[in-house]
Amino acid sequence: MASIDKQKIVESVPQKGFFGHPKGLFTLFFTEFWERFSYYGMRAILVYYIYYEVSEGGLGLPESTALSIMSIYGSLVYMSGIIGGWLADRIFGTSKAIFYGGILIMLGHIALAIPGNLTMFLVSMVLIIIGTGLLKPNVSSVVGDLYSQTDDRRDAGFSIFYMGINLGAFISPLIVGELMDYSFHLGFSIAAFGMLIGLILFVVTKKKNLGLAGTYVPNPLAPEEKKKVYTIATIGVIVIGILAAILIPLGFLTFDSFIALVGILGIGLPIFYFTLMYRSPKTTPEERSRVLAYIPLFIAAVMFWAIQEQGSTILAHYADNRTDLNFLGFDISPAWFQSLNPLFIILLAPVFAGMWVKLGDRQPSVPKKFSLGILLAGLSFIVILIPGYLAGTDSLVSPLWLVLSYLIVVLGELLLSPVGLSATTKLAPAAFSAQTMSLWFLSSAAAQAINAQIVKFYNEESEILYFGIIGGIAIILSILLFAISPKIEKFMKGIK
Ligand code: GLU
Ligand code: ASP
Numbered sequence: 001m002a003s004i005d006k007q008k009i010v011e012s013v014p015q016k017g018f019f020g021h022p023k024g025l026f027t028l029f030f031t032e033f034w035e036r037f038s039y040y041g042m043r044a045i046l047v048y049y050i051y052y053e054v055s056e057g058g059l060g061l062p063e064s065t066a067l068s069i070m071s072i073y074g075s076l077v078y079m080s081g082i083i084g085g086w087l088a089d090r091i092f093g094t095s096k097a098i099f100y101g102g103i104l105i106m107l108g109h110i111a112l113a114i115p116g117n118l119t120m121f122l123v124s125m126v127l128i129i130i131g132t133g134l135l136k137p138n139v140s141s142v143v144g145d146l147y148s149q150t151d152d153r154r155d156a157g158f159s160i161f162y163m164g165i166n167l168g169a170f171i172s173p174l175i176v177g178e179l180m181d182y183s184f185h186l187g188f189s190i191a192a193f194g195m196l197i198g199l200i201l202f203v204v205t206k207k208k209n210l211g212l213a214g215t216y217v218p219n220p221l222a223p224e225e226k227k228k229v230y231t232i233a234t235i236g237v238i239v240i241g242i243l244a245a246i247l248i249p250l251g252f253l254t255f256d257s258f259i260a261l262v263g264i265l266g267i268g269l270p271i272f273y274f275t276l277m278y279r280s281p282k283t284t285p286e287e288r289s290r291v292l293a294y295i296p297l298f299i300a301a302v303m304f305w306a307i308q309e310q311g312s313t314i315l316a317h318y319a320d321n322r323t324d325l326n327f328l329g330f331d332i333s334p335a336w337f338q339s340l341n342p343l344f345i346i347l348l349a350p351v352f353a354g355m356w357v358k359l360g361d362r363q364p365s366v367p368k369k370f371s372l373g374i375l376l377a378g379l380s381f382i383v384i385l386i387p388g389y390l391a392g393t394d395s396l397v398s399p400l401w402l403v404l405s406y407l408i409v410v411l412g413e414l415l416l417s418p419v420g421l422s423a424t425t426k427l428a429p430a431a432f433s434a435q436t437m438s439l440w441f442l443s444s445a446a447a448q449a450i451n452a453q454i455v456k457f458y459n460e461e462s463e464i465l466y467f468g469i470i471g472g473i474a475i476i477l478s479i480l481l482f483a484i485s486p487k488i489e490k491f492m493k494g495i496k
Contacts (some may be wrong), residue, residue, distance in 0.1 A: 005216065012211025021157050022146040023209040027202060029164040031098065031268045032139050034198025036165045038191040039077075039132065040312075041172030044338040047316050049184040050121075057184050059118060063317065065255065067455035070313045072262045075448035078441040079265065080133025085141075085438040087134065090221045092136040094145075095214030096205060101134030102199040109192035113185050137437040140421075155422075159351040159353060162418060166342035166349075168194075175330055177335025218434060259452045266449020270298060270442050273435075276410075282431035286493050293491035294427040296481060297420070298443055300370040303477050304416050305447035306454075307377040307470065308409050311341055313451065314458055314466075315402060318384070320336055322395040322460070337402055342377065344410035352414045365496070366423050367485035370414045372479045378407045378413030378474030385467035395458045426495045 017023035050066035052058025061069075088097035108127030109122050143161050147154040172194065176187040206214070221229060247253040277283060278291045319325075319334040326332075356363050364372065384405040386396035424440040425433070432439070458466045481488075 006145070007148065009145055009212045009216070010151075013146050013213055014209065014211070019160065021153055021160065023124070024146045024211070024213055025143065025157055025160060027205045027209040028139055028143055028146075029161055031102070031163040031198050031202040032136075032161065033168040034171060034194045035102065035105065035132075035135055035139070036168035037172040037194040038105060038198070039128075040169040040338060040342070041194065042109060042112065042128075042188060042191040043070070043074075043312050044173035044316075044335040045180045045184055045187045046073075047313060048180065048320060048334065048472075052184075053133055059121065064456045064459070067313045067317065067458065068255075068259055071215035071309070071448045071455055072259055073129070073453035074312075075262055075445045075452065076125075076129045077132045077136075078445035079262075079269065079450070080129050080302050081137040081441040081445075082133070082269070082435070083130075084133035084135070085137045085435055088141075089217075089219050089434040091217065093215055093217045094142050095210070097134045097138045098142075098202060098214070099199070101131045101136075102139070102195060102202065103130070104131030105135060106192055106199060107131075108193040109188055109195060113189035113192050114173045115183075115185050129205075134350045137441060141437050142210070146210075157426045158421075159349065159418070162349065163346060166345040168179070168342075170339050170342035170346060173335050173338035177333035177338070180333065180335055184419055202459075237443040263449045263453055264444040270439075270446055273439060273442065274298075277429050277432055280429065280431060283429040287429040289491045289493050290427040290495060291429065293488045293493075294424070295493075296484065296488055297367060297370050297423060297427075300374050300477065300481055301416060301440075301443035301448045302418055302450070303374050303474050304370075304412060305444045306376050306451055307374075307381060307474060308413060309444065309448050309451060310455070311406060311409060312338060313455055315384070315405065317458070319399075319402055322388070322393070322397055322463075323399050323402060325399070327399050332399065337399075337406070340403060340406040341410055344407055345413065348410060348414055349418075352418075365485060365489050366419055366492070367481060367488040369419050371481040371485060372418030373412040374474045374481070375478035376408050376415070378471040380408035380412070381467040381471030381474070383408060385464045385471070388463050393463050427492065 007054060014023040018026040018029070047066055047070050049058050050061050050069055051063045052060070054060040084097060084101065088094045092100070104127045108124045108131055109125060111124035114120060140161070143157055144154070147157060172191070176190050179187040244253065274291060274295060278288055283291070316334065316337065323334070325334060375432045384401060388402045391397065420443070421437070421440050424436045428436045428439060452469070
């Protein structure tokens with residue numbers, strides 16, 4: 001988009017009205033707050049819903065299947081951001097994409113709220129995957145549109161937005177987890193209700209607060225391209241439909257082959273993207289060097305999210321099966337542990353922000369922060385193997401072990417996550433700027449695609465080995481990354 005348009009958009013947004021930030025930040029903050037409220041609330045109980053017995057209100061699937069489903073689900077949610085980002089960039093504009101996404105997400109949660117069977121669950125998964133792909137990358141990218149390139153409130157704006165994400169993620173497991181004891185479906189209906197509030201808020205306040213932001217189609221398809229794209233999309237849907245109709249009854253498309261397919265996509269898509277960026281004629285030699293610098297950082301991010309995301313799969317299972325849920329006389333819900341990560345983020349993000357300001361130029365470089373981030377992720381897994389090592393894996397352990405493990409992951413998350421997105425924006429070639437948000441989310445998608453394969457190896461007997469091996473790999477990667485970080489810094493060509 002021409003820079004004049006960008007300027008016009010910024011001018012159309014009331015520049016004050018939300019803690020000294022553009023009024024539009026209010027709209028985006030609460031839309032994302034409610035969307036994350038519904039997403040993380042749903043995920044906090046979903047794993048239990050899948051493996052609890054039918055007599056307990058669950059679907060009664062095997063535990064290892066439940067853990068894999070959670071991982072592919074998480075992977076596809078972030079993978080679909082590529083489509084969501086593309087649709088906003090070329091067809092709808094971000095505002096419409098957010099609106100349609102919110103509707104689909106709400107319908108997805110409603111499908112889960114209606115007592116049903118596996119089919120209902122699959123329908124809901126499809127709706128939430130497509131809906132989140134439309135909403136999540138786009139709501140984040142509009143945050144950037146509220147500020148002019150030179151506005152120094154920009155980074156603080158993203159930090160406030162990040163607080164909104166984590167506030168939503170903090171509150172909902174507490175509520176939804178409590179309701180799970182009465183009925184899973186009641187819990188899912190709270191998630192649906194949350195998305196409804198978010199949608200209403202978005203629709204009612206967007207005109208006044210967002211001005212022109214999100215109303216443009218940044219890079220519209222030319223009419224002849226449109227025809228081609230629609231034809232390819234229609235043929236694609238038909239081919240997938242026919243293949244599914246033939247392969248599923250014949251037993252070729254099984255659950256395992258589907259997980260494998262997602263695994264291939266999870267790893268293949270980033271490789272495809274990197275090759276595309278590296279070889280594009282629009283990429284300058286300097287940008288090419290930055291693409292190379294970005295690759296090890298991306299791999300580190302995948303390692304990090306692989307461990308962080310197991311917080312809602314493996315550690316959720318650990319909370320339910322290995323943890324003493326009576327703490328100081330209180331009964332705790334296993335779902336409540338999901339509130340720990342966002343709670344620690346909210347408490348510690350300001351501490352980290354203050355520390356970076358204080359350190360100024362003396363703060364570690366991006367590759368060093370990433371290296372420390374995965375070191376901490378690795379340590380969080382080493383910590384959680386200790387109670388099993390000390391007391392055996394058939395007794396219940398104090399919930400404080402999990403609290404400590406989540407705390408250590410969060411220290412890593414604060415080193416890697418807020419830095420990661422801005423590093424992606426700066427290191428990706430200018431011609432690919434519309435896709436940077438989706439590119440960053442691909443690190444979470446790849447991580448969870450890999451998780452879908454490895455969570456199968458987890459059970460109470462393998463627990464110590466499982467945490468030890470994954471934690472150990474993260475620590476080794478951290479050391480390697482630290483060792484090559486001066487090289488990476490050189491390849492970054494002045495980007496900090
Ligand atoms: N917890 C963050 C969010 O939901 C992380 C996103 C990511 O995996 O990159 O926004
Ligand atoms: N910390 C995560 C994020 O920033 C939230 C979570 O894992 O609950 O959104």
